[in-house]
Amino acid sequence: MKRIDLPLDRVVDEIGKFYQFDRHHFIVMNAVDLGDSIELQWFFSDYAAPGEVTMFAAKTDASHIIPSITRVVPSAWVAEAELVDLMGINIENAKKGFVLEEDFEGAPLRKKQ
Amino acid sequence: MATYYDIPVGAQHISLLEPLHFKLTTDNEKIVDVEANVGYVHRGIEKACTTKFKFRQVSFVVGRICGLCSVSHTTAYSQLAEKLLNLEIPLRAKYLRILVLELDRIHSHMLCLSHVAENSGFEALFMRTMKDREISMELLEAVCGNRVQYDYSIVGGVARDLRPEVAQMVLKRLKELRPKVDDLIDIFQNNWSLSLKNKGIGAISREDAMRLNAVGPLARAAGVPVDVRNDTEDLLPWKQVGFEMVLENGGDVHARNMVRLKELLVSMKIIENVIQGLPEGPVVAETKALPEGEAVVRLEAPRGELFHYAKGNKTQYLERLKVKAPTFSNIPAFVEMFKGNEYASAPAIIASYDPCLSCTAR
Amino acid sequence: MKAFFIAIGNLFKRPATIQYPFAPTYKPDDYRGLIVHNPELCIWCRRCEMACPPGAIVFSQAMDGSQTYHYNRAVCIYCGECVRNCPKPGAIVQTATPASPALRDENINNSWAETVKQALESRAAYMAEKKRQSAAKQQQGGENPS
Numbered sequence: 032m033k034r035i036d037l038p039l040d041r042v043v044d045e046i047g048k049f050y051q052f053d054r055h056h057f058i059v060m061n062a063v064d065l066g067d068s069i070e071l072q073w074f075f076s077d078y079a080a081p082g083e084v085t086m087f088a089a090k091t092d093a094s095h096i097i098p099s100i101t102r103v104v105p106s107a108w109v110a111e112a113e114l115v116d117l118m119g120i121n122i123e124n125a126k127k128g129f130v131l132e133e134d135f136e137g138a139p140l141r142k143k144q
Numbered sequence: 145m146a147t148y149y150d151i152p153v154g155a156q157h158i159s160l161l162e163p164l165h166f167k168l169t170t171d172n173e174k175i176v177d178v179e180a181n182v183g184y185v186h187r188g189i190e191k192a193c194t195t196k197f198k199f200r201q202v203s204f205v206v207g208r209i210c211g212l213c214s215v216s217h218t219t220a221y222s223q224l225a226e227k228l229l230n231l232e233i234p235l236r237a238k239y240l241r242i243l244v245l246e247l248d249r250i251h252s253h254m255l256c257l258s259h260v261a262e263n264s265g266f267e268a269l270f271m272r273t274m275k276d277r278e279i280s281m282e283l284l285e286a287v288c289g290n291r292v293q294y295d296y297s298i299v300g301g302v303a304r305d306l307r308p309e310v311a312q313m314v315l316k317r318l319k320e321l322r323p324k325v326d327d328l329i330d331i332f333q334n335n336w337s338l339s340l341k342n343k344g345i346g347a348i349s350r351e352d353a354m355r356l357n358a359v360g361p362l363a364r365a366a367g368v369p370v371d372v373r374n375d376t377e378d379l380l381p382w383k384q385v386g387f388e389m390v391l392e393n394g395g396d397v398h399a400r401n402m403v404r405l406k407e408l409l410v411s412m413k414i415i416e417n418v419i420q421g422l423p424e425g426p427v428v429a430e431t432k433a434l435p436e437g438e439a440v441v442r443l444e445a446p447r448g449e450l451f452h453y454a455k456g457n458k459t460q461y462l463e464r465l466k467v468k469a470p471t472f473s474n475i476p477a478f479v480e481m482f483k484g485n486e487y488a489s490a491p492a493i494i495a496s497y498d499p500c501l502s503c504t505a506r
Numbered sequence: 507m508k509a510f511f512i513a514i515g516n517l518f519k520r521p522a523t524i525q526y527p528f529a530p531t532y533k534p535d536d537y538r539g540l541i542v543h544n545p546e547l548c549i550w551c552r553r554c555e556m557a558c559p560p561g562a563i564v565f566s567q568a569m570d571g572s573q574t575y576h577y578n579r580a581v582c583i584y585c586g587e588c589v590r591n592c593p594k595p596g597a598i599v600q601t602a603t604p605a606s607p608a609l610r611d612e613n614i615n616n617s618w619a620e621t622v623k624q625a626l627e628s629r630a631a632y633m634a635e636k637k638r639q640s641a642a643k644q645q646q647g648g649e650n651p652s
Contacts, residue, residue: 032439032440052354053354056359056370057357058442058449058451058468059451059466059468059472061453061466063455063463064464074440074453076375076442078369078370081374081375082375082376082377082378084440084442086440104357105355105476106355106356106473106476106477108476109475109476110468110472116183117190128183129182129183130182130183130186130505131183131186139188139191140190140191197559200557200587201557201558201559201587204559204583204585204587275522278524285534286532286534289534289537289538289584290538290584295583295585298587298590303585303586303590304536307536
């Protein structure tokens with residue numbers, strides 16, 4: 032697995048340069064709670080090079096508004112909507128209420144302080 | 145000036161097996177727009193796997209996410225834990241895992257085909273496919289001990305060994321199943337009234353399938369060559385046991401049926417190769433280490449690509465576990481597939497897409 | 507046209523219905539059945555309790571140190587992890603008898619939560635008593651040589 036660490040404001044540009052729709056396949060977006068910050072991860076695989084998985088990672092704060100990658104990968108709205116519900120982060124253009132109810136309070140996957 | 149009506153194909157519907165909700169905006173029977181809502185069976189499994197269950201017990205919990213593709217989740221998690229522990233499992237265990245994965249694929253594809261037949265109105269074919277599926281359920285009970293949710297893969301190998309009389313039983317019953325599958329291919333391909341409901345309905349083009357990142361038989365029926373069994377030769381020896389990818393073009397319901405039927409034949413060939421070439425040796429490897437680091441595993445479930453990510457921190461409990469189901473990736477492609485079709489074909493399209501909502505909203 | 511002949515032929519075949527539950531279905535002879543514990547061979551290490559995924563085994567401890575084994579057949583998933591983790595072969599085994607269905611009078615789920623709570627409390631009370639006794643002995647031993 033190839034891991035590329037980037038600052039948050041460069042992620043959308045780097046993914047835009049990297050992703051070609053007939054060669055790469057977007058798997059999923061993930062978030063891990065590290066205690067004092069949250070690490071976001073985007074996974075891609077390659078049709079031409081079987082078995083290779085590329086991961087873009089960025090660290091952020093819970094209160095930042097995270098840019099959405101849907102203008103590069105249109106089908107990513109599903110993964111972003113799930114993370115907004117479960118981790119309590121803000122992604123632009125993603126509404127709450129996809130997996131949990133809309134008026135659910137709290138974020139289940141965050142560690143308790 | 146057209147009037148648009150909002151019709152729900154609701155969470156409770158006679159023809160749906162899973163709690164799926166679509167709000168279809170229709171213009172006099174043609175579907176124009178779709179809104180999807182899938183979170184009806186969220187159970188918080190990712191949270192439970194990091195707080196309540198130790199990392200060796202998580203393989204039993206993860207197998208209960210879904211009833212149809214249960215062994216795919218257990219095997220993917222076991223491979224992931226073995227990567228975190230740096231453990232190498234014996235070759236006999238790898239071959240036995242392939243055997244149960246392919247038996248599971250047979251029963252799951254036959255369930256989907258019978259459901260497509262039922263939603264197209266052909267109930268006699270539904271009953272007949274289910275009767276032929278009983279052969280594979282008996283084989284699964286003989287090999288694993290249970291008809292659904294067989295806890296077969298554990299961290300380090302497999303739980304039970306394959307006895308010689310059970311292996312002979314598997315070969316004998318597969319010989320009975322093959323002419324039945326050939327009959328089914330004949331009916332699904334040539335029956336005139338079934339083709340009116342299946343050909344040309346719910347089509348998706350190859351470019352749309354690539355742009356929307358579709359996986360599984362849905363993508364292979366549109367001509368996209370994506371199959372994880374091609375990519376993961378280091379974890380399980382797929383090409384050695386005779387795996388071949390099945391592709392069609394057309395992308396409609398008929399093409400998806402054909403892909404599933406041809407994959408049944410490929411699975412039966414793989415099972416025969418595995419039983420005849422099974423190596424000797426132990427079936428489980430022991431270790432006392434604790435998981436650390438992070439790792440990623442992809443596996444081909446009957447419905448597409450399954451993805452597990454885990455992070456360990458040298459204790460008995462994992463730090464983060466992420467599970468992505470194949471139906472989750474297919475939701476954008478599915479929303480696209482409805483547009484332009486008649487409202488009455490909606491149940492047949494949903495059945496051919498083969499959703500598994502328990503995996504999607506865990 | 508061929509369908510017509512198939513339909514006539516089917517009139518003379520017997521029905522395809524499987525007669526379960528009036529006739530027995532296929533049961534393998536290594537069926538995953540009930541778990542049985544042998545107190546003579548057990549060394550009371552409690553590894554089966556730690557390995558059980560749903561928590562169907564629990565040990566309670568009396569004040570003289572002896573332990574008792576409790577098992578709930580409705581919570582058990584018959585996976586065999588307890589058998590695989592036991593260091594003494596034969597102390598806990600999986601038989602091939604199917605479990606009988608739970609009756610309402612047994613109150614099997616609610617009473618199990620109570621059993622688990624009492625078992626853990628009895629073990630905690632025994633450990634506290636042992637610690638108190640060893641602290642008292644150490645204090646006595648510290649005083650005597652003087």
